[in-house]
Each structure stands twice: as C-alpha cells, then as structure tokens.
Amino acid sequence: MTVAGHHLDKRPDAGRALQHALTAASAGLGSTEQRDRVPLATLGGFDVTATIWNGRDGVLVSLTVNNDSGMTTQLSLTDATAGDATGLIRRLEHHLASLETRRGQLVANIAGQRKKIERARAQLGQPFARHDELVSTRRRMWAVSAAVDAIADLDSVPVSTATAPAVPVTIDDTWMPDQIRDSLTDDNHAWLDARIDRVANAGTVQAAAHAQDDVAAFAATFDRALTTMLGDPNEPNLSVAIFLRCDDPDWRASLFNAARQAVHNTVRATPDPTAGTATASPRPDRSGPSEAPRVLLTDDEIRTRVPALAAALTRDERIWLNQATTRLCTKPDLSAAAQAGHGSLYTDLQPGHHRTAGRRPRPAGRAGRRR
Numbered sequence: 115m116t117v118a119g120h121h122l123d124k125r126p127d128a129g130r131a132l133q134h135a136l137t138a139a140s141a142g143l144g145s146t147e148q149r150d151r152v153p154l155a156t157l158g159g160f161d162v163t164a165t166i167w168n169g170r171d172g173v174l175v176s177l178t179v180n181n182d183s184g185m186t187t188q189l190s191l192t193d194a195t196a197g198d199a200t201g202l203i204r205r206l207e208h209h210l211a212s213l214e215t216r217r218g219q220l221v222a223n224i225a226g227q228r229k230k231i232e233r234a235r236a237q238l239g240q241p242f243a244r245h246d247e248l249v250s251t252r253r254r255m256w257a258v259s260a261a262v263d264a265i266a267d268l269d270s271v272p273v274s275t276a277t278a279p280a281v282p283v284t285i286d287d288t289w290m291p292d293q294i295r296d297s298l299t300d301d302n303h304a305w306l307d308a309r310i311d312r313v314a315n316a317g318t319v320q321a322a323a324h325a326q327d328d329v330a331a332f333a334a335t336f337d338r339a340l341t342t343m344l345g346d347p348n349e350p351n352l353s354v355a356i357f358l359r360c361d362d363p364d365w366r367a368s369l370f371n372a373a374r375q376a377v378h379n380t381v382r383a384t385p386d387p388t389a390g391t392a393t394a395s396p397r398p399d400r401s402g403p404s405e406a407p408r409v410l411l412t413d414d415e416i417r418t419r420v421p422a423l424a425a426a427l428t429r430d431e432r433i434w435l436n437q438a439t440t441r442l443c444t445k446p447d448l449s450a451a452a453q454a455g456h457g458s459l460y461t462d463l464q465p466g467h468h469r470t471a472g473r474r475p476r477p478a479g480r481a482g483r484r485r
Contacts, residue, residue: 129199185209257357264345280317289376323381
C-alpha cells in the first residue's frame with residue numbers, strides 16, 4: 115500500500131499511515147460540510163478515496179476502492195482513526211479479494227441494461243400501454259376543475275335582483291332528450307332537473323329571455339348561467355359526474371340546446387316582471403287603491419336585515435321566500451294599507467293570517483301621538 119507517497123509492506127504500518135491521512139483529511143470539517151472523494155492511498159494498484167461528512171451520530175467516513183460504489187466500506191471517523199489499524203487494511207483487502215465476484219456482477223448488470231435498451235427500442239412508435247387510463251384520469255381532472263370553478267362562480271348568477279327581478283317558473287320534465295335521459299342515473303336526472311329549474315328562475319336569465327326573441331341570441335347568457343349552475347357545493351360528486359358527461363361535445367350540445375329552448379319558451383310564456391317599470395303614457399285617474407310598487411330584497415339583504423330568519427333557512431328557501439314576498443307586495447290592497455300605516459288592516463289582508471295570533475302590539479308612543 116502507498117500512503118502519502120510512502121510504500122508500506124506491513125498491514126499495521128499501512129493502517130496507521132491511513133489513519134493519519136484520514137485525520138488530516140477530516141480536519142476543520144464544518145457541521146454541514148461534506149468532502150467527497152478525497153484521495154488517500156493506493157492498494158494493489160487501485161485508488162483508495164474517502165468521503166467524509168457529518169451524520170446524525172457524528173462524523174462518518176466512506177472508503178471506496180477504484181471509485182466503485184460496490185467496493186465501499188463505511189464507518190465512523192472515530193472507529194477509522196482510533197480503531198484497529200490492521201483491521202482497517204483487511205477490510206479494504208476484502209474488496210480486492212472479491213474483484214472477480216464484482217466483475218461478474220457488473221457483467222450481469224450490463225447484460226440487463228442491454229435488454230432494457232432493446233425493449234425500449236421495440237416500444238418506440240408504439241401507443242402508450244396505459245393510454246386509456248391516462249385519458250380517463252385527465253378527463254376526471256378536467257371535470258373536477260370545472261366543477262370547482264363553477265362553484266366559485268355561483269354568485270355571478272343571482273336568482274333575483276332589483277334590476278333583474280324574477281318570477282317563479284317550473285320547466286316541464288319533457289324538456290330532456292332521450293339521449294340525455296338514458297345516459298343518467300335517477301339521482302343525476304333529478305339533480306339536473308333541479309339545476310335547470312334554478313337557471314330558469316335566475317333574474318338575469320329571465321331578463322335575457324324576455325329581451326331576446328331569438329334563442330340563438332339568448333344562448334350567450336343562458337350557456338354561461340347553466341355552466342355555472344352545474345356547480346353544486348352540496349352535491350359535488352353529481353356536479354363532477356355531469357361535467358364528465360359534458361366532456362363529450364355531442365352530449366353537451368344536446369343538453370344545452372334542449373335546456374336553452376325549454377327555458378326560453380317557458381320564461382317568455384310568463385309575464386315580464388320588469389314590464390311595469392317602463393315609462394308608460396298617462397292613464398286616467400281611477401278610484402280605488404293605488405298600484406303597489408315592486409319591492410324586492412336580495413339574498414344579501416335578507417341576511418343583513420333579518421339574520422335570525424336567514425340563519426334558519428337554506429339559500430333555496432331564502433330565494434323562495436323572497437319571490438313569494440315579492441309577489442305578495444304586488445297586491446294593491448295590501449300595498450295601500452301598508453303605505454297608509456293601517457297596521458290592523460294590513461295584518462288582516464295578509465293571506466292565511468289569523469287575527470288572534472302573531473299580531474304585534476302597537477307601541478305606546480305611537481298610539482299616544484294618534485290620540
């Protein structure tokens with residue numbers, strides 16, 4: 115063995131010289147430092163290098179013969195520099211003794227790598243073996259992403275607003291083509307019907323349907339609203355299932371065309387709630403209660419003004435209550451009583467009200483002023 119230029123024939127001398135070389139090579143090693151392939155000696159004509167680093171249990175050293183990772187001895191720096199010097203040399207000699215075995219291993223590895231290269235070359239130009247699985251996974255990822263985007267965009271399709279009020283409508287179940295119906299489970303069918311109804315009851319959609327005689331011109335508003343309404347935070351699995359179906363262009367076109375026509379026809383067959391707001395020519399004064407102004411609260415206003423009631427209702431229930439209240443406010447007698455401040459008469463005129471229940475006592479201050 116040759117260490118630091120000195121040729122040594124005895125194992126104890128060579129071992130001690132190698133220990134001194136290791137001590138010098140590891141001097142000043144930082145806590146996160148690693149020194150790679152530090153040349154130390156030659157053994158039997160093969161280079162002996164060391165890699166030194168800080169491990170979890172202290173400084174470690176790896177001695178490698180001929181830069182072959184299969185001919186490596188790893189131990190702690192303490193054992194290497196303070197242990198049996200002769201044993202250190204014998205561990206390195208063991209690698210030399212197993213050179214023929216190591217050669218056989220490398221030859222076998224080379225043969226194995228050549229077979230892999232041949233198989234890879236044979237597969238060049240061939241279709242990907244798991245192509246169908248990859249396509250299915252990508253489609254589902256797209257459907258999940260589309261459902262998440264739609265759910266995040268739900269507030270962009272208000273059911274009713276002051277500028278786009280809505281009247282309750284129901285889409286007849288016959289709107290759905292057989293191609294769509296036959297491809298759905300019962301749960302998917304019921305859920306999709308409910309989402310189409312929600313689109314039809316959106317104020318912006320109804321306003322567009324009344325404004326556009328042509329279904330094609332109505333498509334831009336309707337298609338965006340339906341795409342958004344297909345997002346459902348309460349039934350995300352059903353939402354993803356329908357978006358998966360929509361990945362088929364023919365299926366999606368059939369769904370959107372049929373739903374668009376049904377909603378357009380149904381809404382246009384319903385009186386336009388905004389028609390009374392247009393400027394009209396003066397009409398002769400007629401006796402009787404004045405015409406009721408249109409009153410509408412948005413979903414946010416319901417939550418703000420009556421939080422206790424809003425907390426007890428779902429969003430769909432708040433929408434229904436808002437629509438029912440809007441229609442109630444169009445009753446001329448009821449509106450006139452409310453504007454005149456006739457509390458008892460206003461209460462009596464409310465549909466389904468019992469005079470003996472639910473009446474609020476009149477504040478004493480107001481009664482005193484009336485007297």
